Every structure is written in structure tokens, then in C-alpha cells.
Amino acid sequence: MTALNKSIEPGDSPDLTEERASGTFDTNAMAAVIYGSDKFAQRRREISEAISKIPELADSAPLPFLDRFGKVTEGSRKLSVILENIDKLIDPSSYEEGLHLYTEVMGMEGHPLALHEVMFIPALIAQASDEQQVKWLGRARRREIIGCYAQTEMGHGSNLRALETTATYSPETQEFILHSPTITSLKWWPGALGKSANWAVVVANLIIRDKNYGPHPFMVQLRDEDSHEPLPGITVGDIGPKMAFNGGDNGFLGFRNYRIPREYLLNRHAKVEADGRYVKPPHAKINHSAMIRVRSHMATGQGALLAHALVIAVRYSAVRRQGYLEDKSREVKVLDYQTQQHRLFPSIARAYAFIFCGFETIRLYDQLLIDVQNGNTSGMADLHALTSGLKSVVTYQTGEGIEQARMACGGHGYSMASYISEIYGVAIGGCTYEGENMVMLLQLGRYLVKSIEMIQNGKSRELGPMVAYLAENESEIDLNLGPNEYLKVFEYAARNQTWRATEKFQKLRNSGMSNEKAWNQASVELTRASRLHTRLYIMSTFINHVGSIVDQKVKGVLIDLLNVHVTYEVMDIGIYVQGLLSSNQMDLIRNQLYVSLETIRPNAVSLVDSFQISDMQLRSVLGRRDGNVYENLFKWAKSSPLNKTDVLPSVTQYLKPMMEKSKL
Numbered sequence: 001m002t003a004l005n006k007s008i009e010p011g012d013s014p015d016l017t018e019e020r021a022s023g024t025f026d027t028n029a030m031a032a033v034i035y036g037s038d039k040f041a042q043r044r045r046e047i048s049e050a051i052s053k054i055p056e057l058a059d060s061a062p063l064p065f066l067d068r069f070g071k072v073t074e075g076s077r078k079l080s081v082i083l084e085n086i087d088k089l090i091d092p093s094s095y096e097e098g099l100h101l102y103t104e105v106m107g108m109e110g111h112p113l114a115l116h117e118v119m120f121i122p123a124l125i126a127q128a129s130d131e132q133q134v135k136w137l138g139r140a141r142r143r144e145i146i147g148c149y150a151q152t153e154m155g156h157g158s159n160l161r162a163l164e165t166t167a168t169y170s171p172e173t174q175e176f177i178l179h180s181p182t183i184t185s186l187k188w189w190p191g192a193l194g195k196s197a198n199w200a201v202v203v204a205n206l207i208i209r210d211k212n213y214g215p216h217p218f219m220v221q222l223r224d225e226d227s228h229e230p231l232p233g234i235t236v237g238d239i240g241p242k243m244a245f246n247g248g249d250n251g252f253l254g255f256r257n258y259r260i261p262r263e264y265l266l267n268r269h270a271k272v273e274a275d276g277r278y279v280k281p282p283h284a285k286i287n288h289s290a291m292i293r294v295r296s297h298m299a300t301g302q303g304a305l306l307a308h309a310l311v312i313a314v315r316y317s318a319v320r321r322q323g324y325l326e327d328k329s330r331e332v333k334v335l336d337y338q339t340q341q342h343r344l345f346p347s348i349a350r351a352y353a354f355i356f357c358g359f360e361t362i363r364l365y366d367q368l369l370i371d372v373q374n375g376n377t378s379g380m381a382d383l384h385a386l387t388s389g390l391k392s393v394v395t396y397q398t399g400e401g402i403e404q405a406r407m408a409c410g411g412h413g414y415s416m417a418s419y420i421s422e423i424y425g426v427a428i429g430g431c432t433y434e435g436e437n438m439v440m441l442l443q444l445g446r447y448l449v450k451s452i453e454m455i456q457n458g459k460s461r462e463l464g465p466m467v468a469y470l471a472e473n474e475s476e477i478d479l480n481l482g483p484n485e486y487l488k489v490f491e492y493a494a495r496n497q498t499w500r501a502t503e504k505f506q507k508l509r510n511s512g513m514s515n516e517k518a519w520n521q522a523s524v525e526l527t528r529a530s531r532l533h534t535r536l537y538i539m540s541t542f543i544n545h546v547g548s549i550v551d552q553k554v555k556g557v558l559i560d561l562l563n564v565h566v567t568y569e570v571m572d573i574g575i576y577v578q579g580l581l582s583s584n585q586m587d588l589i590r591n592q593l594y595v596s597l598e599t600i601r602p603n604a605v606s607l608v609d610s611f612q613i614s615d616m617q618l619r620s621v622l623g624r625r626d627g628n629v630y631e632n633l634f635k636w637a638k639s640s641p642l643n644k645t646d647v648l649p650s651v652t653q654y655l656k657p658m659m660e661k662s663k664l
């Protein structure tokens with residue numbers, strides 16, 4: 001049975017039952033808030049139920065016991081079972097239902113269709129012309145072909161202008177000739193490229209009559225559709241094991257004068273005519289749309305990863321007993337320690353905040369896609385700046401939160417039985433992919449500097465709503481702090497830091513330094529401004545979202561969680577608000593934080609239960625819904641391949657002779 005309201009079932013650990021009984025709200029109602037609607041939350045439960053009825057969809061062994069080859073094979077096996085049963089499991093036309101199905105069955109370690117769904121199809125939707133979509137989109141959606149997104153090269157990922165792969169137009173044959181001129185030009189990292197994909201959207205420099213028009217997306221067939229062998233002129237393979245995602249085949253790819261037809265340039269926005277005439281796109285960065293899309297989805301994606309770790313750590317902390325508080329007759333649940341609450345509860349608040357914030361950026365991206373299809377690219381710069389900052393802050397804070405969750409589980413957190421290290425490895429990949437965090441914070445930094453320059457030039461009224469606060473002035477704050485006063489505190493911090501960083505940059509530049517050098521010397525301060533600005537945005541969307549909730553019990557507990565969030569976040573940026581808040585006010589906020597931790601305590605398990613992540617999806621012995629951790633930990637250890645025999649061949653071959661020899 002998957003998660004029910006309060007989720008209490010016979011055989012559950014009494015400790016978790018006690019926690020669920022103390023919850024003040026309906027976890028199904030909270031799930032409806034988390035997943036955007038009651039209907040979708042309900043569908044998730046139904047899909048999980050349907051999955052549990054098909055035993056072949058379960059992992060054939062705990063994934064941590066599989067080697068790389070086993071993980072890749074297991075992913076393909078489960079994928080084929082999914083596809084055989086797809087109509088019984090989901091509405092195949094629903095992207096969200098598909099995502100839930102894949103997340104639950106395939107897990108987070110990567111699989112052959114991950115990039116197909118997340119980047120390849122979206123790149124075709126955003127960048128292929130109607131004619132090209134007729135040719136490829138249906139085939140991709142039916143999974144007749146498997147695609148990936150091949151942009152990054154061994155030598156360059158961040159600086160796209162320095163990519164080396166070329167696509168040279170030949171007007172005589174009306175073809176592009178793809179070529180990898182150096183080792184560093186090999187495509188390197190794209191997910192599913194190594195062994196699974198037979199097609200790719202390849203980003204290469206478009207060259208027409210010796211002129212470089214910069215990176216453009218091309219549709220490229222990599223492998224024969226019957227034999228799956230690489231086509232002549234293509235060198236492709238797997239880049240080897242990684243920190244996580246080892247069920248995935250991130251790959252390398254090289255071209256040796258490989259020809260594709262002129263019609264294979266994805267030409268919704270930029271075109272090359274038969275005679276080699278280039279038709280410019282309406283915006284120089286329009287080819288980056290697949291990246292903007294993923295960045296827009298990353299806040300919810302990372303919020304979900306943080307949620308996984310918190311479900312594990314909070315449930316486990318309610319069954320783990322160690323040490324004493326007042327009652328010396330029974331050891332206390334470690335969740336009752338203030339330090340444990342301080343370690344975990346602000347992260348619960350962040351997970352909720354990231355998910356709510358992601359709703360907003362996904363909505364903004366969907367709107368942008370419509371606008372761009374209608375020729376209006378005016379929203380691109382704003383969304384680029386917003387999502388650049390957001391992906392950087394949420395990935396970093398998610399990593400921090402997951403690592404704290406691991407430590408909060410003590411020794412067992414370090415075991416793969418907790419599965420937290422896998423979640424950590426997957427999540428912090430996000431600090432790097434879709435734009436390295438520092439690089440992306442500096443993209444937002446450019447936008448903030450431009451906003452300050454507008455204010456300096458008397459154009460404050462032209463500022464967008466997200467940066468309007470930069471032109472305001474706040475020097476005092478009410479002692480009676482509520483969420484909106486905390487927003488003001490954050491605005492103060494972000495505004496001061498943005499002005500300070502911009503003025504530093506301008507001063508250096510005005511002293512005669514080059515623009516680039518001045519930028520570099522102000523860059524740490526600029527990234528600080530970007531982080532504060534982004535954290536302000538997260539806080540403000542959290543406050544707005546909670547304000548819109550109808551169910552009063554759900555709203556009540558989310559207000560409690562919001563109190564944890566605002567007090568924790570302000571304490572965390574104390575250094576930036578010293579000019580605004582007195583030490584008395586800081587003490588007051590600190591005390592409010594401690595009170596809010598106590599207020600949340602009875603709802604902690606219900607708050608993580610509300611994510612409704614099934615045991616199958618969680619893959620964690622420590623985080624089991626029933627809380628029966630210890631007997632299952634022992635079972636898990638016994639299932640280790642090392643325990644198949646009592647005496648290992650390595651002992652017979654090496655250790656025994658060594659010990660025998662020592663006896664002589």
C-alpha cells in the first residue's frame with residue numbers, strides 16, 4: 001500500500017505511528033499543494049499503486065550492490081518493462097505522469113531515456129521548424145529513436161563561444177560537414193550519448209564561406225537504426241564511472257568530416273538557404289532554450305531530491321533512540337534534540353520553498369516558449385537571469401541540506417543502505433550541469449549591475465518587478481517581525497550588496513582598469529549579490545504561495561514552516577544586515593527560530609510523508625515508511641554479494657597464505 005492520509009498501518013514502528021498521530025493536517029491535502037493539484041497528487045498515488053502490482057518493475061537487486069554494467073543493464077531492462085505496460089500505468093500523453101513513472105521505477109541513477117525526455121524532445125519542440133517536427137518529433141515521442149543533447153566538449157562547457165566542433169556548409173552538395181578538429185573538441189559528458197542514443201541534437205559552430213556564425217543546433221544520426229553500430233565518420237563511447245549517475249552512459253563523440261543534409265540544421269529560428277545565405281534568429285541566444293528550460297525546472301527537481309534525503313533523515317530520526325533528556329528510563333528519539341531539528345527543519349522549509357518557486361519558473365518558461373513561438377523574445381533576458389541565479393542557489397543549498405541529512409543519520413547515514421550518498425551525488429551534479437554555478441551567478445550579476453546602472457541613469461521606473469526594490473531605501477525595521485518584515489530585511493541585504501558590488505566594479509573600471517579585469521576583481525562580491533537577490537526571490541515566492549492556500553490546516557502548518565524559513569535565512573545572512581538590525585533584534589530572531597523549531601516538531605514526519613515518495617522510489621532502508629529499520633538493515637547487509645560465501649576466494653588466495661606464512 002502506498003502513502004495514505006497519515007499513512008498509519010499495522011506493523012508500523014510504534015515510534016512512527018506516534019509521529020503520524022501527532023500531525024495536525026491531512027497529508028493528502030498537503031500533497032495536493034506540493035504537486036499542484038489534488039487530481040495530480042491522486043494520480044501519483046494511483047500510478048505508484050499500479051507500479052507495485054508489476055513485480056518486474058522492481059529493482060532486481062538493491063542498486064548499490066550492482067556494478068556499472070549491472071546498473072546500465074538494469075536500467076534498460078526496467079525501461080522495456082515500463083514500455084510493455086505503459087497503457088496500464090499512465091496516460092502516455094501526460095508528461096507529468098511519465099516523469100513520475102520514470103522517477104519511481106528507474107530511480108535517479110540515470111537511464112537511456114533521461115536526456116531524451118528532458119532535453120532532446122524539448123530542443124526539438126523549441127528549435128525545430130514545423131516541417132522538422134513532423135519528421136522527427138513523432139518518432140522521438142514514440143521512442144522509435146533515442147536522442148540526447150550534445151553540446152559540452154572536453155575542452156569547453158561554460159564558454160560556448162569557444163566550442164570547437166564545426167558544421168561547415170557546402171553549397172555544392174547542400175550539406176553540413178561536421179568535424180572535430182582536436183581532442184578537446186570531442187563532445188564530452190552528454191547523458192545517454194555513450195551507448196544508448198542513436199540520434200543527437202549536436203551544438204556546433206556554423207561555418208559558411210569561412211565565416212563563423214557561432215553555435216547552432218543540428219539534428220544528427222549517430223548510429224545505424226538496425227544494427228545500432230556507430231555510422232562511418234562517428235566515434236562514440238562512454239566516458240567512464242562518475243561520482244553518481246552511474247546507471248547513465250554519459251558519452252564522448254567525435255566527427256570525421258561527417259555529412260548531414262542542409263535540412264538538419266534545426267531551423268525554427270535561424271536558417272541557411274540553399275545558396276548559403278544565412279537568416280538570423282530573432283534573438284542571439286535563442287539556441288540556448290533547451291538549457292533555459294532545464295534551469296527553469298531545476299528548482300522543483302532539486303527540491304524533490306532534498307525531499308528524498310529529508311524523508312529518510314526525519315523518519316529515521318524518529319525511530320533512532322540515543323541518549324536521554326529528562327526521562328532517564330527511556331532513550332530519546334534523536335529528533336527531539338534541538339541540534340537535530342536545527343539541522344533538518346530549515347531544510348524541510350527549503351525543500352517546500354524550492355518546489356513552490358519552481359512552479360513559478362516553469363510557468364514563466366512555458367509562457368516564454370509561447371511568446372518566442374510568436375516572435376516575442378523580450379522576456380528572455382529576465383528569465384535567463386532569474387534561472388541562472390536560481391539553479392545556482394538551489395543546487396548548492398540542496399547539496400548542503402542533503403549532506404546535513406546524511407550526518408543527521410549518524411553512522412548508518414554513511415552506509416549505502418541509507419541511499420543518501422547517491423542522492424547527494426546526483427543533486428550536486430546540478431551545481432555543474434546546465435552551467436557551472438559561479439558562471440551562472442555572474443550571469444545574474446550582469447543583470448543586477450545593469451539594473452543599478454538604470455537607477456543611476458534615472459530610469460528606475462523601467463526596472464522590472466523583480467529588481468524594483470534595488471531603487472528603494474530601507475533603514476529601519478519594525479521589532480515585531482512577521483514574514484513581510486523579513487522580506488524587507490532580505491531586500492536590504494540584497495540591495496546593499498548589489499550596490500556595493502556594482503560600485504566596486506565601477507570604481508575599478510573608472511580607475512582605468514579594463515572592463516574584464518574590473519569585472520574579475522569585483523566578481524566574488526557580485527556572486528554574493530546574486531545569491532542574496534535569489535534568496536530574496538525564493539522567500540518572496542514562498543510567502544506568496546502560502547498566502548494562496550485554501551485548506552486552513554495545511555496553511556497553518558505551512559505558516560509555521562515559513563517561520564522556520566524566514567528566521568533561519570535571516571540568521572544565516574547576519575553579516576549583511578548588521579547596519580539594519582541591532583543585536584537585540586538579532587537575539588529576538590534567533591529565539592523566534594528556536595520557538596518555530598519546537599512548533600514544527602509534531603508535524604515533522606507528516607511534512608515529509610506529504611512528499612508521498614514511495615519506498616520503491618526512496619530505495620532507502622533507513623527511510624522506510626513503516627520505520628522497521630533494524631531488521632531490514634540486517635537483511636540488506638546479508639544480501640551483499642560478499643556474503644554469498646563465508647570464505648572469499650581472495651581470502652583463500654591471498655590472506656590465508658599470508659597468515660600461514662606468518663605462522664612459520
Ligand SMILES: CCCCCCCCCC/C=C\C/C=C/C(=O)SCCNC(=O)CCNC(=O)[C@H](O)C(C)(C)COP(=O)(O)OP(=O)(O)OC[C@H]1O[C@@H](n2cnc3c(N)ncnc32)[C@H](O)[C@@H]1OP(=O)(O)O
Binds near residue numbers: 118158159291433
Ligand atoms: C524538465 C524536467 C527537468 C527535471 C529536472 C532536471 C533534471 C536534469 C537531469 C539531467 C542531468 C543533466 C543534464 C545536463 C545537461 C547539460 O549540462 S547541457 C549543457 C549545459 N551547458 C551550459 O549550461 C553552458 C553554460 N554556458 C552558457 O549558458 C553560456 O555560455 C553563458 C550564459 C555562460 C554565456 O553565454 P555567452 O554566449 O558567452 O554570452 P555572453 O557574452 O556572456 O553574454 C551575452 C549576452 O547574452 C545574454 N545571454 C546569455 N545567455 C542567454 C540566454 N540563454 N537567454 C538570454 N540572454 C542570454 C547574457 O546575459 C549577455 O547579456 P548582456 O545584456 O550583454 O549582459
Ligand SMILES: Cc1cc2nc3c(=O)[nH]c(=O)nc-3n(C[C@H](O)[C@H](O)[C@H](O)COP(=O)(O)OP(=O)(O)OC[C@H]3O[C@@H](n4cnc5c(N)ncnc54)[C@H](O)[C@@H]3O)c2cc1C
Binds near residue numbers: 158438
Ligand atoms: C552529471 C552531468 C551531466 C551532464 N550532462 C550534459 C549533457 O547532457 N549535455 C551536455 O552538453 N553537457 C552535459 N554536461 C556538461 C556540463 O554542462 C558542463 O560540465 C558544465 O556546463 C560546466 O562546464 P565545464 O565543465 O566546462 O566547467 P568549467 O567552465 O571548466 O569550470 C571549471 C571552473 O572554472 C570556473 N569558470 C569557468 N568560466 C568562468 C568565468 N567566465 N568566470 C568565472 N569562473 C569561471 C568555474 O566556475 C569552475 O570553477 C553534464 C555534466 C555533468 C556533471
